Amino acid sequence: MTKKSAKSPVDNTETDREGNYLIVSVNPKIYSLDIVYYAAYVLMDRAYITLGGDPGKEILVELRPQSNTDLETLGREFNNELLNYAVYMKQSAKNQRLREAILQRVLLTNLAPPEGKTDGSVNDTKGGTKTRGKKHGKKIKKGQGG
């Protein structure tokens, strides 16, 4: 049997130098299929990418460089992109509640009535009426109507 490949120092890849391709094995419990797609998309301009395997057990990604890219480098870059998007998605999930809270706050603020149109008068228990805050720039004394 012709020896075509060398075991890569990166454990999840198998390299066939004669065929000029490598297979990256991805554990779907660590990196979901969506993350694999994102990583594949990043490398699409430099490699021909084929997906296979079992989405529940082991995803196989075949990478064939389009130019003179080193196979091992390509494999390492793919692994980097997997990690990159995994972190991004985790952070995105963490920040989701915060984003929703900010959006809610912004929308509620926009629905608040314009200034000057609310009646701030309250009944004073001593008989007069008292208006909160300033009116026409002057402080209202107790007992004065508003």
Add this chain to the structure above:
Amino acid sequence: MVRKLKRVRVDEGKNQVTVIFDTQFYRPESIRLSVEDFGNCCSARIRSRGDKILVTLSPKRNDIVINTLGYEFYNYVLGRMRSDGSRF
């Protein structure tokens, strides 16, 4: 021995290439639309076999390299899936 996905089969004698898609990873609608997009440069035949879709492409022009056509089509379908927003 290194595994091989064997998804692209080139027949230089017939000047055609057969590309096999696993529907667990590739959306059939994206494959169909990609075949339409390639209509200007290739004639195509689509068949399904279980959870696999087979697309046989025959170039209409002499400047198309048969050995890379299948892989180019694979990448095109992947890009199409992204732009269709089907998975990612």
